[in-house]
Amino acid sequence: MEPADFYTGIVAESYAPLRSLDPDPEVHAAFIREVGGPALELGCGDGDPLLDLRRRGLDVEGVDSSADMLARCRRRADDAGVTVTLHHQRMEALDLPRRFRAIFLAGPTFNLLPDDDAAGAALEGIRRHLVDGGSALIPLHIPAPTPADRIGATRTATAADGARLRFTLVSEERNEAERTQISLLRYERHDRHEHHAQDASAVVERPWLLHWYTRDGFRALVAAAGLTTVSVTDSDGNPARDDADSTVFRLRADHHTPRPPTR
């Protein structure tokens, strides 16, 4: 399975019920109001904050690599009576008919790209899809190793239809040289009436890869893609401390600026 296909099947179904943190739509609404639309959310998943932004009347479209997450997003949009344009694509192979003033990710989904080459391709795609002077917001995270006593720990939640969902971090492997952490995650769904139904339970185990960047390393990838780093902030918008493990890169596309020579 490719990393971009991680969020499918019961993983897609478990995403909203198990989510620990809701993205704050106001941050992204303010960004779009400041730089103008149209806007594009990469890795929009099942629609947070995309659908809230659409409800506010903002011109924003979504891209995601998971058909299952997009199907959930479409259903939620229909239920809420909002229209939304969604594209089933990988952000490292972005090819859309429109150009945008604002492109953003609402969480550190860029860390799901498996290596620097994929990140470089995604940054190139962002540049190609921004109008001249357009802006991008990319949150990045450097994961900490999970404490040993949390390996094997299970979280539970209830699905929309009442089924029990279980999520377990089975193991974790870290490679500092490659800047990757691969966790083996187990997702389980147990129907409340499993003795009555067939196929009532499902269990999948999937490797979840995170790839992180040094601050200077990401600046170099941004420059190589022909984009300018405007600022690196913390999640409150203040300049990021050198040791911050969560940052937001704000980028700009200046199409008339000569690109650095390729190595």
Ligand SMILES: C[S@@+](CC[C@H](N)C(=O)[O-])C[C@H]1O[C@@H](n2cnc3c(N)ncnc32)[C@H](O)[C@@H]1O
């Ligand atoms: C952590 S979820 C965030 C979803 C949404 N923003 C939210 O908070 O509800 C990450 C999403 O990124 C998508 N994704 C992962 N890799 C991707 C890629 N290479 N290109 C596009 N989308 C990707 C996944 O399918 C998933 O829906």
